[in-house]
Amino acid sequence: xxxxxxxxxxxxxxxxxxxxxxxxxxxxxxxxxxxxxxxxxxxxxxxxxxxxxxxxxxxxxxxxxxxxxxxxxxxxxxxxxxxxxxxxxxxxxxxxxxxxxxxxxxxxxxxxxxxxxxxxxxxxxxxxxxxxxxxxxxxxxxxxxxxxxxxxxxxxxxxxxxxxxxxxxxxxxxxxxxxxxxxxxxxxxxxxxxxxxxxxxxxxxxxxxxxxxxxxxxxxxxxxxxxxxxxxxxxxxxxxxxxxxxxxxxxxxxxxxxxxxxxxxxxxxxxxxxxxxxxxxxxxxxxxxxxxxxxxxxxxxxxxxx
Amino acid sequence: xxxxxxxxxxxxxxxxxxxxxxxxxxxxxxxxxxxxxxxxxxxxxxxxxxxxxxxxxxxxxxxxxxxxxxxxxxxxxxxxxxxxxxxxxxxxxxxxxxxxxxxxxxxxxxxxxxxxxxxxxxxxxxxxxxxxxxxxxxxxxxxxxxxxxxxxxxxxxxxxxxxxxxxxxxxxxxxxxxxxxxxxxxxxxxxxxxxxxxxxxxxxxxxxxxxxxxxxxxxxxxxxxxxxxxxxxxxxxxxxxxxxxxxxxxxx
Numbered sequence: 001x002x003x004x005x006x007x008x009x010x011x012x013x014x015x016x017x018x019x020x021x022x023x024x025x026x027x028x029x030x031x032x033x034x035x036x037x038x039x040x041x042x043x044x045x046x047x048x049x050x051x052x053x054x055x056x057x058x059x060x061x062x063x064x065x066x067x068x069x070x071x072x073x074x075x076x077x078x079x080x081x082x083x084x085x086x087x088x089x090x091x092x093x094x095x096x097x098x099x100x101x102x103x104x105x106x107x108x109x110x111x112x113x114x115x116x117x118x119x120x121x122x123x124x125x126x127x128x129x130x131x132x133x134x135x136x137x138x139x140x141x142x143x144x145x146x147x148x149x150x151x152x153x154x155x156x157x158x159x160x161x162x163x164x165x166x167x168x169x170x171x172x173x174x175x176x177x178x179x180x181x182x183x184x185x186x187x188x189x190x191x192x193x194x195x196x197x198x199x200x201x202x203x204x205x206x207x208x209x210x211x212x213x214x215x216x217x218x219x220x221x222x223x224x225x226x227x228x229x230x231x232x233x234x235x236x237x238x239x240x241x242x243x244x245x246x247x248x249x250x251x252x253x254x255x256x257x258x259x260x261x262x263x264x265x266x267x268x269x270x271x272x273x274x275x276x277x278x279x280x281x282x283x284x285x286x287x288x289x290x291x292x293x294x295x296x297x298x299x300x301x302x303x304x305x306x
Numbered sequence: 307x308x309x310x311x312x313x314x315x316x317x318x319x320x321x322x323x324x325x326x327x328x329x330x331x332x333x334x335x336x337x338x339x340x341x342x343x344x345x346x347x348x349x350x351x352x353x354x355x356x357x358x359x360x361x362x363x364x365x366x367x368x369x370x371x372x373x374x375x376x377x378x379x380x381x382x383x384x385x386x387x388x389x390x391x392x393x394x395x396x397x398x399x400x401x402x403x404x405x406x407x408x409x410x411x412x413x414x415x416x417x418x419x420x421x422x423x424x425x426x427x428x429x430x431x432x433x434x435x436x437x438x439x440x441x442x443x444x445x446x447x448x449x450x451x452x453x454x455x456x457x458x459x460x461x462x463x464x465x466x467x468x469x470x471x472x473x474x475x476x477x478x479x480x481x482x483x484x485x486x487x488x489x490x491x492x493x494x495x496x497x498x499x500x501x502x503x504x505x506x507x508x509x510x511x512x513x514x515x516x517x518x519x520x521x522x523x524x525x526x527x528x529x530x531x532x533x534x535x536x537x538x539x540x541x542x543x544x545x546x547x548x549x550x551x552x553x554x555x556x557x558x
Binding site for chain 2 (some may be wrong): 002003004006007009011060062063064065067068070096098103105108109112116224228231232233234235236239241243244247250251254255256258261263270282291292295297298299300301303
């Protein structure tokens with residue numbers, strides 16, 4: 001079923017895009033991640049122009065995160081105060097990100113930079129996750145119950161001024177730290193078209209030392225707002241948001257997420273994390289290969305407008 | 307139809323000394339709607355010879371469809387520290403977003419280099435006006451790169467035997483239009499080539515544009531980009547929320 005995308009200015013197979021959204025949705029329902037880090041590269045592999053892929057993927061993440069954010073909110077697992085600080089940081093970060101994006105575009109280095117950032121972040125996060133998951137699985141096999149590490153935040157963060165209490169997260173830290181985390185993720189949201197949960201969740205746990213029960217909900221809360229702002233920035237600055245593309249992805253994504261969430265209940269959490277680590281590493285390796293192997297086409301065209 | 311055309315030609319022809327071209331096409335406007343997956347433009351017509359007598363030699367015909375001109379930058383990747391990044395770039399002031407040429411024979415058998423370059427017939431003879439000051443050799447490499455890339459996207463098409471001539475009078479060519487074709491004002495140019503010389507030329511405008519919902523959405527995205535973005539966010543939120551509610555209710 002061919003469908004013409006008016007903004008991407010190309011015809012795509014609607015069923016393939018819906019299936020792609022469904023696959024990402026399945027994984028995101030299974031692992032509780034937004035899946036933007038899979039959508040953007042998959043769309044680029046399919047042949048969607050990178051700028052359109054990044055912008056439309058951000059729109060899709062908004063939709064796929066909102067129901068999760070709401071259900072965590074109903075269960076009282078969103079720290080609104082912390083969330084507000086993260087969103088404020090995210091807003092600043094996304095504006096910075098949009099300037100960086102424009103600057104890269106003028107240099108003609110958008111594609112390479114997006115791929116490089118993906119390789120670095122997905123490679124690092126994937127390797128860390130793999131190490132942890134394998135370690136836990138090995139210990140389980142030996143019958144050792146791993147002692148829970150005490151929650152604490154990074155010493156560098158403890159030294160920041162203007163400390164505040166965040167009762168729900170159970171921390172007493174300077175708001176500058178979550179603000180910086182939010183800003184960093186905001187930059188990535190605009191440049192990569194991801195929610196950034198795969199970076200924010202570890203940062204909240206290990207850098208900020210937040211209570212695990214509110215981490216995912218608060219991260220989703222931030223993602224909904226910041227990806228919405230990223231959509232607006234892309235729409236106003238480069239007109240690169242393709243509504244039809246985003247809606248097709250969402251159509252598959254929301255259905256896939258329901259199945260993914262059910263499938264997740266059949267698997268042990270440790271196995272799930274191992275699987276996710278392997279997928280994340282796989283995408284990173286695929287992108288790294290694309291960067292280092294001699295490309296089929298050495299030339300590329302950039303239109304003066306757009 | 308064919309017989310009628312021939313009759314008309316015999317009636318109209320005797321007065322002129324130079325041959326003329328009569329051209330029509332299947333459509334002068336191509337609408338891009340949501341089902342658009344490419345199109346085919348049929349360009350056809352007849353040659354009017356002086357005296358109504360067709361020469362012994364088979365006439366050469368070149369049919370060119372040219373899209374809107376635009377400036378662009380061609381970049382070339384090179385390996386830097388093991389990674390392929392864009393390094394060199396050449397800017398071209400006027401490159402057609404689409405260019406298709408169909409001929410009765412390969413261009414080099416029809417015309418010499420000079421004439422082919424004057425009329426820009428054939429992919430090798432496009433005049434792209436390079437704006438970056440580099441040596442002709444580098445510019446040539448980049449131009450070849452641009453042509454190869456656009457050819458692989460079916461935006462540049464060369465069909466060496468794409469024009470069929472019947473009875474040395476009637477000609478027709480089918481030009482394929484891909485779905486990624488840029489919108490804008492196109493021009494169809496038909497050349498009659500005899501003895502390596504262009505003897506007649508006719509042109510006809512073609513408009514390729516989005517229509518209906520596709521056009522409205524595109525205009526909305528560009529004219530009211532903030533509200534377009536807002537609409538995108540609202541729709542995404544609504545869809546996510548509805549799906550979440552359905553999932554919640556359907557759970558045991």
